[in-house]
Amino acid sequence: MRGFLGAVVDQVKLALAIRSLLLPRPQDMERRAKAKEERFRKLLQYAYDNSPYYRKRFEGIDLKTCAITDLPTLTKADMMANLDDIFTDRDLTRAELERFMGDPANVGAYFKGKFAVCHTSGSQGQPAIIVQDKPAILTTFAAQFARGKKLSRRFLPYIQQLLYPARFSIITQKPGFYPSSTFFNYFPERARRYIKLQRLSVFDPPEVLVQKLNEFQPNFITSYTSALETITRELKAGRLKPSSDLEQMTNISEPLPEPVAERVEKAFGVHITNVYSMAECMALTCGCQATHGSHLNDELAFLEVVDSNGNPVPNGTPGNKVLLTNLYNLAQPFIRYEIDDIVTMSATPCKCGSLLPLVQSVQGRSKDQFWVNVKGEIRDLPYYVFLLALHNETNLAEHQFVQTGVNRFVLRAAPLPGQTLSVERLRQYVQQSVTAEGLGNVIHFDIEIVDRIPPEESGKVRRAKNLFGPPPATAAELETTSTAEAG
Numbered sequence: 013m014r015g016f017l018g019a020v021v022d023q024v025k026l027a028l029a030i031r032s033l034l035l036p037r038p039q040d041m042e043r044r045a046k047a048k049e050e051r052f053r054k055l056l057q058y059a060y061d062n063s064p065y066y067r068k069r070f071e072g073i074d075l076k077t078c079a080i081t082d083l084p085t086l087t088k089a090d091m092m093a094n095l096d097d098i099f100t101d102r103d104l105t106r107a108e109l110e111r112f113m114g115d116p117a118n119v120g121a122y123f124k125g126k127f128a129v130c131h132t133s134g135s136q137g138q139p140a141i142i143v144q145d146k147p148a149i150l151t152t153f154a155a156q157f158a159r160g161k162k163l164s165r166r167f168l169p170y171i172q173q174l175l176y177p178a179r180f181s182i183i184t185q186k187p188g189f190y191p192s193s194t195f196f197n198y199f200p201e202r203a204r205r206y207i208k209l210q211r212l213s214v215f216d217p218p219e220v221l222v223q224k225l226n227e228f229q230p231n232f233i234t235s236y237t238s239a240l241e242t243i244t245r246e247l248k249a250g251r252l253k254p255s256s257d258l259e260q261m262t263n264i265s266e267p268l269p270e271p272v273a274e275r276v277e278k279a280f281g282v283h284i285t286n287v288y289s290m291a292e293c294m295a296l297t298c299g300c301q302a303t304h305g306s307h308l309n310d311e312l313a314f315l316e317v318v319d320s321n322g323n324p325v326p327n328g329t330p331g332n333k334v335l336l337t338n339l340y341n342l343a344q345p346f347i348r349y350e351i352d353d354i355v356t357m358s359a360t361p362c363k364c365g366s367l368l369p370l371v372q373s374v375q376g377r378s379k380d381q382f383w384v385n386v387k388g389e390i391r392d393l394p395y396y397v398f399l400l401a402l403h404n405e406t407n408l409a410e411h412q413f414v415q416t417g418v419n420r421f422v423l424r425a426a427p428l429p430g431q432t433l434s435v436e437r438l439r440q441y442v443q444q445s446v447t448a449e450g451l452g453n454v455i456h457f458d459i460e461i462v463d464r465i466p467p468e469e470s471g472k473v474r475r476a477k478n479l480f481g482p483p484p485a486t487a488a489e490l491e492t493t494s495t496a497e498a499g
């Protein structure tokens with residue numbers, strides 16, 4: 013009886029959470045702003061009362077009236093150095109969490125029956141441990157169901173869903189404690205009857221992916237850009253036979269360049285939504301149904317786009333990093349948490365009609381930002397300058413640009429199966445593109461033809477990779493360093 017009642021209570025909780033997150037109408041905006049303000053104050057007070065770290069950091073700040081910009085920021089290094097004190101529940105300790113995640117049998121289990129856990133990979137710098145409470149997990153699902161438009165249409169008519177559950181393929185890695193697995197590791201029992209999940213790994217050979225997708229015939233496919241490109245090639249080659257009721261594809265975790273999105277959409281004939289989120293705030297956005305941007309679930313988080321000095325940048329301008337405040341996870345408060353992503357917020361309302369702010373583009377990590385020295389002036393070099401060069405190369409399967417030195421770059425290019433690539437032709441395309449930017453005599457690049465671009469340990473592929481390092485503040489400094497190194 014307890015089990016039955018528990019299930020009903022869970023079902024009602026999920027339904028209420030979904031209802032509260034249905035897309036806002038103009039008349040809802042004032043009420044939403046007030047609710048957000050309340051949630052923000054509650055988070056600050058909760059962190060102060062329960063986290064020894066935040067109690068110290070918030071000393072002397074009036075948490076009832078302060079502006080968000082009055083609060084200190086938090087780096088990942090700081091967080092990991094003080095992890096036990098950041099947690100708001102003394103049942104959480106780093107040592108125990110690490111032991112728990114060391115046992116693969118614990119994937120999908122709640123730590124001490126209460127907390128969902130994951131860790132980011134070390135390939136992006138220092139790994140971070142992320143803990144979410146059960147209400148946070150519920151909020152993440154509710155946001156996705158309420159605002160992933162096609163899902164909500166399929167999800168809400170419960171009866172229909174019981175008869176025809178949507179088939180949902182996720183191509184990431186084998187289930188594990190990495191962030192993009194978390195959503196599916198903790199997929200609630202009560203949602204499983206509406207959705208059939210198929211989990212595939214980007215490390216599977218393409219022929220295995222194709223066979224499994226052909227068998228399962230998904231309505232929805234979620235993956236990284238690089239894997240969506242792989243299955244697009246398989247479709248074009250006639251090996252992948254998608255379902256005629258494929259409704260939507262979704263990109264997560266990797267930046268989605270516009271030309272790639274267009275190619276995938278044209279091949280499959282469905283819209284590709286693009287979700288910008290991270291383990292620290294999995295409900296941050298939902299993909300826009302009309303563009304390749306992502307709509308901020310702005311009652312659940314603050315996302316401040318700032319320059320390298322932490323000053324806000326206007327909408328329409330790319331920032332250097334973002335400061336994230338997660339308003340719905342009380343177990344491990346993220347308050348003005350620094351994330352190394354180059355994000356641009358849209359300066360105009362979205363054409364889809366949503367009233368939620370639009371994350372127009374995410375170019376990836378600022379650490380991978382390219383730069384050049386043009387006659388003593390240090391300049392950022394957007395990756396799209398190179399990307400544009402590759403539009404004309406129809407034999408190209410995959411690519412990666414790497415900065416290896418001052419004004420030195422390498423293009424790694426992999427041909428489509430059975431095709432060949434010409435180094436000379438690729439060189440011509442890249443040369444044309446950089447010349448159009450006025451950099452024809454500035455940039456030196458080498459071209460390597462490879463069989464494939466291997467994914468990082470995380471399963472993702474970085475299309476733009478800076479192996480050399482960040483730009484110096486001035487070109488003069490660069491010369492000093494080079495001379496010192498040479499000596």
Ligand SMILES: [Zn+2]
Nearest residue numbers: 300362364366
């Ligand atoms: Zn939109």
